[in-house]
Amino acid sequence: MNQQQKRISAIFVAVLFIVIGFIRLSPQDDYGSKDSGPAIEFQIADGELGSTIASNLEAAGVIKSAKKFVAEFTKDSAAKGISPGSHSIQTRIPVKTAIIQLLDPKRLNNVVVVKEGSTFSDVVAILKKNDHISRTNFDLSGVTALYPKISKSLEGSLFPAYYSFESNTSLADAISTMVDKAKSEYAALGIAAGLGKYSSYDLLKIASMVQVEGDPKSFAKVARVIYNRLEIGMPLQLNSTVQYAANLRGKITLSNKATQINSPYNTYRRVGLPPTPISNPSRDALKATMKPASGDWLYFITVAPGDTRFTKDFKEFSLWNTEFNNNVANGKFK
Numbered sequence: 001m002n003q004q005q006k007r008i009s010a011i012f013v014a015v016l017f018i019v020i021g022f023i024r025l026s027p028q029d030d031y032g033s034k035d036s037g038p039a040i041e042f043q044i045a046d047g048e049l050g051s052t053i054a055s056n057l058e059a060a061g062v063i064k065s066a067k068k069f070v071a072e073f074t075k076d077s078a079a080k081g082i083s084p085g086s087h088s089i090q091t092r093i094p095v096k097t098a099i100i101q102l103l104d105p106k107r108l109n110n111v112v113v114v115k116e117g118s119t120f121s122d123v124v125a126i127l128k129k130n131d132h133i134s135r136t137n138f139d140l141s142g143v144t145a146l147y148p149k150i151s152k153s154l155e156g157s158l159f160p161a162y163y164s165f166e167s168n169t170s171l172a173d174a175i176s177t178m179v180d181k182a183k184s185e186y187a188a189l190g191i192a193a194g195l196g197k198y199s200s201y202d203l204l205k206i207a208s209m210v211q212v213e214g215d216p217k218s219f220a221k222v223a224r225v226i227y228n229r230l231e232i233g234m235p236l237q238l239n240s241t242v243q244y245a246a247n248l249r250g251k252i253t254l255s256n257k258a259t260q261i262n263s264p265y266n267t268y269r270r271v272g273l274p275p276t277p278i279s280n281p282s283r284d285a286l287k288a289t290m291k292p293a294s295g296d297w298l299y300f301i302t303v304a305p306g307d308t309r310f311t312k313d314f315k316e317f318s319l320w321n322t323e324f325n326n327n328v329a330n331g332k333f334k
Contacts, residue, residue: 029065030094037061037091041109043166044084044102053082057098061091068095078103085164086110086132105162112163114178116282117211119244120155123280127174132165143172146179147201156208156277157182189286203289208277211285212240212249218300218308219288225297225310234298236267244278252333253325304332 042060044053050073054066063069072095073079082102086109089101101107110132114123127133146157158178165174186192186200191207194200206226214222229236239254245265246258259268264275281289297310299317303324311317327333 029068031064031092033094033097035092036097039088039090042087042089044082044087048084062089062093063095063098064092065095069098072096072099083108083162083164086166087164108162108164110164112165112174114158114160114163114280116160116285117279118158118160119249119279120153120158123158123178124171124175127171130165132167132169133174134168134170138171140172140175143175143179146182146204150199150201151276153276154179156204156280158280159185160280160282185283186286189283190290191286195290202273203286204281205273205277207281207285207289208279209236209238209240209274210288211279211281212244213238213300214285214288214308215306216284218310219285220291220293221295221297221308221310222300223288223292224295225300227292228296228298230272233271235269235271236273238267241265241267241274241278244274252328303327 040060040062042057042062050070051066054063054069054073057063057069058066076096076099079099079102082099083105087102088107088109089098093101105111110130112123112126112130114126128138140154143154145152145154154175158175159182161178161181163174163177165177183192186204191203192200195203198206206223209226210219210222226236226238228234242254242258242261242263242265243249243251245263246261248254248258259266262269264270265278267274295310296312298312299314300308300310301317301320301324302308303320304327309320311320
């Protein structure tokens with residue numbers, strides 16, 4: 001098995017089942033609910049056909065009939081979410097139970113979670129602690145960036161999802177899997193085509209800021225503020241980019257001194273987008289970037305948890321900023 005074949009894709013990858021002809025089944029083709037045996041580790045390889053998976057389940061003693069599994073899969077739309085990877089699954093179980101267990105992320109062994117809003121360094125640190133990642137080779141020089149002609153950076157290019165890898169997977173293969181997942185997701189969302197004068201990489205940068213600056217309820221409005229500022233040549237003045245540059249992520253406030261740092265990510269001093277994304281954005285942030293809300297807002301601020309406000313009036317924004325500072329002092333953001 002070569003390295004490409006060993007690579008394990010992210011969760012939510014659809015498993016293709018090809019059913020040819022009419023399948024005749026009987027109750028004898030399934031185990032009963034009281035027949036279950038001990039759990040085993042069951043591997044689903046990247047790109048493995050459903051018919052092969054079904055046969056492997058039968059051979060491993062998990063199910064009684066591969067044909068029964070294929071038939072149930074075609075009727076269960078949720079089964080499309082069965083993930084490649086290493087699964088803990090009981091033996092001698094009904095086909096429906098097998099599908100439920102294969103869909104359970106808690107049964108994925110050595111699962112790696114790429115969180116929404118995480119950074120490249122966050123993900124690398126998690127991978128290096130994972131038991132299925134090879135300890136002998138952390139070289140990433142061979143990994144191709146998402147937009148290699150524009151930037152060699154992998155920041156923002158690791159799609160947030162659950163991942164599971166075979167034993168002794170190299171760090172480079174794991175990262176490449178996440179980049180490949182991002183490529184397919186961006187294509188499905190329409191990011192790869194760009195939006196107006198903004199390239200796909202521009203959209204990824206914007207979505208990465210939307211992810212950190214807002215919450216799902218406000219993503220579309222935050223995206224609109226960013227576009228509005230870009231259109232008039234106004235500095236983005238986003239705390240998130242400075243916090244990224246100064247390693248201050250997670251801080252509620254930002255000092256005036258921090259806004260003066262000399263960095264291409266300092267959107268208080270530099271006009272336009274930062275040189276790379278600043279986080280791994282979620283589907284919701286990407287969708288909001290593709291379809292921002294309509295509005296003339298230029299300012300926004302989260303005055304209190306769950307209370308994000310938008311305005312075009314700087315004076316109104318200043319009043320809200322005072323309210324925000326009072327809320328911080330009174331511990332509302334703890």
